[in-house]
Amino acid sequence: MWVRTGAPRSRTIRVRGLQHYFGEGETRKQALFDNTLDVYEGEIVIMTGPSGSGKTTLLTLIGTLRTVQEGSLRVLGRELLAAPRQELVATRREIGFIFQAHNLFGSLTALQNVKMGLELFDFDQPEMKRRATTLLERLDLGHRLNYKPDSLSGGQKQRVAIARGLAHSPRIVLADEPTAALDEATGRKVVTLFQELSREQGVTIVMVTHDNRILDVADRIVNMVDGRIKSDVVVQESALICEFLQKLRAFEKLTPATLASIADKMQVEQHSPGDVITRQGEPGDKFYLIRSGEVEVLVDDGTEKRVVATLRDGDLFGEQALLTGEPRNATVTATKVTMLYSLGKVDFQAAISASASLREELQKVLFERQ
Amino acid sequence: MRRRTPLAWKNLTNEPRRLMIAVAGVGFAVLLMFIEVGFLNALLDSTVQVLRCLRGELVIVSRTKFAMAARERFDARRVYQASGCPGVESVYPIYMETMGAVLRRGDARPASRGYPIRVFASRPDDHVWLLPAVGENSPRLRQPGTALFDEASRKQYGLPHRLPDLAKCETELAGQRVRFVGTFYLGVDFTNDGNVIMTADNFARYFPYRSRGMNPLSVVDLALVKIRPGVSWRTVQADLQQRLPDDVRVFAKSAFIQNEKDFWSTSTPVGYIFFVGAVVGFVVGVIICYQIIYADITDHIPEFATLKAMGYRTPYFFQLVLAQAAYLSLFGFVPGCLVSAGIYALLARITGLTMQMNLVTTLGIFVATWCMCTISGLLAVRKLLSADPASLF
Numbered sequence: 227m228w229v230r231t232g233a234p235r236s237r238t239i240r241v242r243g244l245q246h247y248f249g250e251g252e253t254r255k256q257a258l259f260d261n262t263l264d265v266y267e268g269e270i271v272i273m274t275g276p277s278g279s280g281k282t283t284l285l286t287l288i289g290t291l292r293t294v295q296e297g298s299l300r301v302l303g304r305e306l307l308a309a310p311r312q313e314l315v316a317t318r319r320e321i322g323f324i325f326q327a328h329n330l331f332g333s334l335t336a337l338q339n340v341k342m343g344l345e346l347f348d349f350d351q352p353e354m355k356r357r358a359t360t361l362l363e364r365l366d367l368g369h370r371l372n373y374k375p376d377s378l379s380g381g382q383k384q385r386v387a388i389a390r391g392l393a394h395s396p397r398i399v400l401a402d403e404p405t406a407a408l409d410e411a412t413g414r415k416v417v418t419l420f421q422e423l424s425r426e427q428g429v430t431i432v433m434v435t436h437d438n439r440i441l442d443v444a445d446r447i448v449n450m451v452d453g454r455i456k457s458d459v460v461v462q463e464s465a466l467i468c469e470f471l472q473k474l475r476a477f478e479k480l481t482p483a484t485l486a487s488i489a490d491k492m493q494v495e496q497h498s499p500g501d502v503i504t505r506q507g508e509p510g511d512k513f514y515l516i517r518s519g520e521v522e523v524l525v526d527d528g529t530e531k532r533v534v535a536t537l538r539d540g541d542l543f544g545e546q547a548l549l550t551g552e553p554r555n556a557t558v559t560a561t562k563v564t565m566l567y568s569l570g571k572v573d574f575q576a577a578i579s580a581s582a583s584l585r586e587e588l589q590k591v592l593f594e595r596q
Numbered sequence: 597m598r599r600r601t602p603l604a605w606k607n608l609t610n611e612p613r614r615l616m617i618a619v620a621g622v623g624f625a626v627l628l629m630f631i632e633v634g635f636l637n638a639l640l641d642s643t644v645q646v647l648r649c650l651r652g653e654l655v656i657v658s659r660t661k662f663a664m665a666a667r668e669r670f671d672a673r674r675v676y677q678a679s680g681c682p683g684v685e686s687v688y689p690i691y692m693e694t695m696g697a698v699l700r701r702g703d704a705r706p707a708s709r710g711y712p713i714r715v716f717a718s719r720p721d722d723h724v725w726l727l728p729a730v731g732e733n734s735p736r737l738r739q740p741g742t743a744l745f746d747e748a749s750r751k752q753y754g755l756p757h758r759l760p761d762l763a764k765c766e767t768e769l770a771g772q773r774v775r776f777v778g779t780f781y782l783g784v785d786f787t788n789d790g791n792v793i794m795t796a797d798n799f800a801r802y803f804p805y806r807s808r809g810m811n812p813l814s815v816v817d818l819a820l821v822k823i824r825p826g827v828s829w830r831t832v833q834a835d836l837q838q839r840l841p842d843d844v845r846v847f848a849k850s851a852f853i854q855n856e857k858d859f860w861s862t863s864t865p866v867g868y869i870f871f872v873g874a875v876v877g878f879v880v881g882v883i884i885c886y887q888i889i890y891a892d893i894t895d896h897i898p899e900f901a902t903l904k905a906m907g908y909r910t911p912y913f914f915q916l917v918l919a920q921a922a923y924l925s926l927f928g929f930v931p932g933c934l935v936s937a938g939i940y941a942l943l944a945r946i947t948g949l950t951m952q953m954n955l956v957t958t959l960g961i962f963v964a965t966w967c968m969c970t971i972s973g974l975l976a977v978r979k980l981l982s983a984d985p986a987s988l989f
Contacts, residue, residue: 282989291905291986319907325988329902331603333610338601345600346907402989
């Protein structure tokens with residue numbers, strides 16, 4: 227799994243201050259407002275939002291199908307703003323597109339349609355055939371290789387189009403409602419394939435969908451409204467955090483909705499042995515939960531340093547400075563490789579004020595410690 | 597080169613009905629060009645058809661004769677002078693009358709005033725005609741008042757085209773009785789509506805005044821020179837031109853034929869008119885072909901846009917459309933050419949013109965067809981290049 231801090235995996239898509247406009251002069255209308263987004267290798271990102279919210283515009287910009295007007299957009303390490311055509315086409319060839327409509331050539335068989343996606347690259351004939359056949363078989367179309375689209379069902383056509391988009395082993399897949407034409411079982415098959423590609427080959431998948439049945443495969447859900455990214459939620463991680471929080475005494479009385487909103491705001495941090503996480507005397511800015519690992523709590527009373535506690539999985543620390551507003555009263559150092567969930571001061575205080583039981587529980591923890 | 601999916605071919609042949617319409621469209625343009633060029637060639641070929649039916653490698657004509665139809669003649673003594681030239685096997689004088697030769701059917705009801713016809717005459721012992729009918733009828737032609745009639749002559753003469761009905765008709769040529777003892781096939785052209793062949797002796801009887809009181813055979817319209825086997829015609833031509841006085845010119849027959857064609861195609865508006873006709877056919881073809889290719893591209897815009905999204909670039913699309921244009925021109929040309937051949941045969945029967953489909957013309961029209969489709973393709977490719985992959989999401 228990727229981790230946001232610690233050693234990050236390479237960033238395949240980097241969006242900074244991206245603006246986009248349609249039309250010119252009086253009719254000029256802004257479609258994207260100052261968007262910022264990072265997508266990493268092997269991530270599956272689902273983009274949601276009402277129609278006209280700019281998600282497809284963002285997708286076409288990432289796919290180099292539109293010209294970047296303002297801001298910065300780096301895809302696979304290449305800056306697309308003012309990039310020469312050559313560069314754009316090179317980028318485009320590393321992307322697999324899956325459109326809502328299948329757009330297959332009626333004159334070509336399933337196999338030939340998939341091969342059209344391969345002929346741009348240096349594959350020899352047997353390799354092209356092998357790739358195309360393997361993918362089509364994966365998508366349950368092994369018995370339809372030499373059928374033309376006219377003799378395929380809507381779902382089968384869509385799967386041929388998916389195979390065509392994936393055949394050349396793209397590093398990024400951009401998909402627009404890829405499962406809309408599929409029944410639940412085949413839709414599941416397609417997203418399972420997506421998951422495999424992302425886990426095993428590190429393919430980045432950005433998908434626009436309204437299909438609630440497949441939301442669970444997302445690593446992150448990016449919600450757009452009116453041309454702005456409204457939320458960028460790490461789904462998989464927050465689900466894990468929720469699960470973890472539920473087991474803790476301090477959180478056990480919280481409603482699932484409150485838990486989820488806290489989990490959404492939590493960050494994952496990874497520390498190596500010896501890393502100082504909080505330092506005595508500094509102002510407190512975060513509250514921590516130990517997911518796994520071990521930390522030592524050191525207090526320096528002016529004459530000597532004492533280890534007052536060793537904290538392990540499921541323990542929490544850092545709440546006192548946030549509750550009292552005083553500086554850190556101890557230095558916390560990792561003694562093993564430690565995964566922490568952290569919550570910022572503002573979010574922490576919001577969570578406390580929203581839930582009386584959480585405050586009580588935390589005060590109880592505080593009291594027990596003294 | 598790696599074998600690619602032949603998308604142009606597949607797209608063109610995927611829908612047979614659509615292909616049929618496309619083929620019919622292009623074929624029609626091919627037909628138009630063939631007919632215009634066919635008429636032009638008919639005009640040119642018909643005027644020289646008679647020369648092709650005469651034996652001999654060289655032609656002697658009056659210096660001032662600019663076309664076959666021009667009544668410029670030369671002294672018959674040139675024929676005898678030419679005969680004496682080394683390398684010459686024989687010289688055949690040909691006598692020709694057009695304006696004064698009115699052919700009238702005497703027993704026509706209502707009475708006809710007759711129409712001019714072209715009359716050729718040669719000496720009875722000269723085997724100058726390559727038409728078999730002339731040789732076969734040679735004994736009968738020696739009788740006074742006899743002649744052969746061209747089966748291809750126009751209907752206005754009101755004569756049956758075959759024996760024995762023809763022999764039964766009462767016919768007059770230049771005011772004197774004439775008896776047709778046989779028929780031959782030569783064909784008409786744009787200035788002559790029919791042909792008659794007779795011997796020089798008979799010719800002298802029908803046209804006694806053509807040389808202002810002198811022997812009517814003392815002026816010759818043209819003479820054919822037959823060269824001894826093994827002798828170069830170039831040498832003889834140069835020799836003859838030098839020996840003969842300046843009032844005649846000696847041409848190779850092929851050059852004479854070419855001059856005659858050039859005269860009609862460049863010095864008269866007729867050639868130009870048919871050329872413009874062929875250009876119109878070409879333009880119509882471009883429009884039809886453009887419509888076909890354009891419609892095909894329009895129907896496949898999302899697919900082409902998808903190819904663009906995949907990273908296919910402009911040269912690929914040019915190649916695709918040009919290949920499609922080339923296939924289309926081939927598909928359209930073959931049936932167009934076959935139908936044209938049929939129509940040529942039909943027109944030749946109806947008009948009596950020489951409608952021939954020669955290799956040069958056929959190749960020329962094929963190249964024109966290809967150009968036609970390619971131009972249309974290049975016009976239509978803009979539509980393809982405008983396909984916007986961003987519109988697919």
